[in-house]
Amino acid sequence: MSNPTIGVTAPAGFSASGVTAGLKASGNPDLAIVRNDGPLHHVAAVFTSNRVAAAPVHWSRQVVGDGRADAVLLNSGGANACTGPEGFANTHASAEHAAKVLGIGSGDIVVCSTGLIGEQLPMDKIIPGIDAAAAALGSGSEFDGGGAAATAIMTTDTVSKQAGFAGTGYSIGAMAKGAGMLAPGLATMLVVITTDAVVEPAGLEAALRGATRVSFDRADSDGCMSTNDTVVLMASGASGTVPDPAEFATGLKDLCIDLALQLIRDAEGAAHDITIRTFNAATEQDAEDVSRTVSRSNLFKTAIFGQDPNWGRVLSAVGTTKAVFEADELNVSINGVQICRNGGVGDDRNLVDLTGREVLVEIDLNAGDAEAAIWTNDLTHDYVHENSAYSS
Template sequence: MTASPLGVTAPAGFRAAGVAAGLKASGKPDLALVVNDGPLRHAAAVFTSNRVAAAPVHWSRQAVSDGRADAVVLNSGGANACTGALGFQNTHATAEHVAQVLGVSSGDVLVCSTGLIGEQLPMDKLLPGVDAAAAQLGTGSGFDGGSAAAAAIMTTDTVSKQSGFAGTGYSIGGMAKGAGMLAPGLATMLVVLTTDAVVEPAALEAALRGATRVSFDRADSDGCMSTNDTVILLASGASGAVPDPDEFAAGLTTVCTDLALQLIRDAEGASHDITIRTFNAASEADAEEVGRAVARSNLFKTAIFGQDPNWGRVLSAVGTTKAAFEPENLNVWMNGVQVCRSGGVGEDRSLVDLSGREVLVEIDLAAGGAEASIWTNDLTHDYVHENSAYSS
């Protein structure tokens, strides 16, 4: 969607690497390091709201609370969740090791983990992996440090995800893996965003919350929230450019939306990418609630897999919400065909073509002027297969 340089090392002031530390049985890359060389080390982050949060989430939430981060270390091959005191000690030891190697404070090192819950990380492999990554730190866009890092955080992702945005005198880059909300076998969504713009921590946090609210938060495949979900934004200030706040917010939202849609498109086991656009809602919150209710209906999701324009299942899901609407005023379109008019039968459902990968469901609540879109996937045989076979 963009011709901008891609990835976390596209903005100036960042180095990154990805290596195979041996955490994955497959021998594929499994440890990534992203370093902010400054001059600024401003940071903000948002974390899973799951109360059973992994050790690295507890650590990083505290570490980023002062608005500063010098580095992020990320591992696949183990979530370090439900691992007790030893799990937290291992996260702490990882941050200490990164800090030593880079010559920074461990309190400025953020940690992210993804993989199976309930198993301790093999620290005898992880710590040497940090050394190897530190020795390979690279800059730039293309086949670079950022790309290596993006590859090392993949779990069952089939492609690595990177994005970028060219602002006025600065740029934004990013990488993502996952996501837990899309296909639970993928377990966790990890995102690192970087910018060389000059932005204060409070403004970074506001922009990040604004961007994630309308991007990652609206990618909702099964309503399951991971113990490890983390989105981190680092600012180096290396461009010297102080961005227009609106442009920066829009740019960050563009990058987050691009990454969220890449996650949806790579949700393994899915055969359709579904956008549920709810409009004429009394509020944006109403529109979101309606979209989420449809996105979380297994009835609806299996119908789309079966290429069945079953609008009754859409209305049935809408009916479970508290949104403002009158049933007899509801209108629904599927891929442009109005299958439901005024709460009843509309055009012949056989006119709807659901053979392509993209599906657009539009819901008119006839209750106001707000709207929101939720992205999801269908529920397929492959989804069941992958997620029943993940850990056993």
């Protein structure tokens, strides 16, 4: 069912489609196009900071450099990473073909890929897939193009992810893929965000960087960074509304947090969704560093899997950071029970209930008034299974 308030075709001026090109052995949809029909074609994007970036990331960085993009071409079933000059040529050829059938310039087509690393894309399937996707482009309630696109970019995701924000006289819509605990080579997070607001590329860029910094950058399922991560924001201007910058920024931020939490919650191998909030920090950076360090402690993550409120492992991780704190002034609460007080034993650990899926760890640094949270998952047998068994 189409939901006119979420997804990339919720804002006016966008059409989308998702088709089966045959890249996935499962036969599920695997190729999508999101087209910006204008009148504006403004774009901003952020990409993985991984220096081993996939061919489509190299391509798309160039595309968005001038602030204009007319479409995003996405495929699952292959990451096109570590594929050398042939991989880049394949991305280029895909964009050229899409440009021809869509009647736009290839240099205005962002390309995103996700799937296994180190394998060439089957171009004999990609090219007819692009034809099919272009033919299927649709928008509005009569055809849920946004939903079809969101489905076609899934890999180990168990549900498609979409979100929306209703601004004053404009809207924002989005789709995302990524499944928290990440199967081999499928670690990619892809996000396409659309808006019919009238926003210049510089404004899109600023709003997008501000939003991703406190959303996707703080979802840290297993500490591993993909070669393909891409977040694209396109503005069609079709609403004619110039948004209040603060409202637009806040709406975009909330939408990105919504999607980031959807990613964490779809962690297939996970048994717990964990929010690690550090507060009373000297700086927001300190708070983020502390939360992220704890989120990457395998000892902490396995303890939560075992429903063990092991605050000693939290403190051990905190102690490896450079944040401002004194060890004997640290307090830690798990799900509301302050089990560590002044760096030592606090309330009864048996009061902590870890049977539910949601876990809130709160770390009080007693060093200021800044705070930040990181969202992560526990480390489980299923994580080990999924990530060891996939490609062998």
